[in-house]
């Protein structure tokens with residue numbers, strides 16, 4: 001990513017505003033779902049480079065990837081609020097229309113709201129203990145705790161502050177034969 005195009009602070013804010021999804025079934029990278037404000041078409045909204053104008057977050061992701069502004073940020077995944085640079089490329093309105101036709105898509109791309117990850121009671125205790133750790137060699141930042149438990153920064157903060165956390169529900173196996181559950 002051409003990170004020098006955005007101030008480190010803005011880039012850090014941008015990078016905390018999406019939730020990476022697990023890889024797709026075919027092994028390709030999953031979507032990075034924008035979890036903040038969406039516009040009325042379901043696209044993510046973020047501040048522009050100059051800090052005043054708002055811009056679509058997929059356009060910003062495309063800009064961060066390429067270092068230039070293009071006409072339309074086209075998704076290969078048809079998820080409006082996805083900001084994974086691997087799923088985005090600049091294109092023209094015409095290409096967008098051709099894309100739609102080729103994929104039999106007449107409607108707007110869909111919007112997928114990221115689901116907060118679930119953590120267990122033990123993990124909540126561990127997260128709080130890690131945060132209270134006084135030994136600087138063992139202490140982790142909120143960001144690193146979030147990474148270790150594969151949860152969002154916001155959720156980690158909520159767990160630490162005691163505001164909320166959702167315990168994992170042990171679902172019974174869908175398929176007693178032991179096959180992978182249908183996706």
Ligand SMILES: [Zn+2]
Pocket residue numbers: 030031032075077078079082083084087
């Ligand atoms: Zn995507």
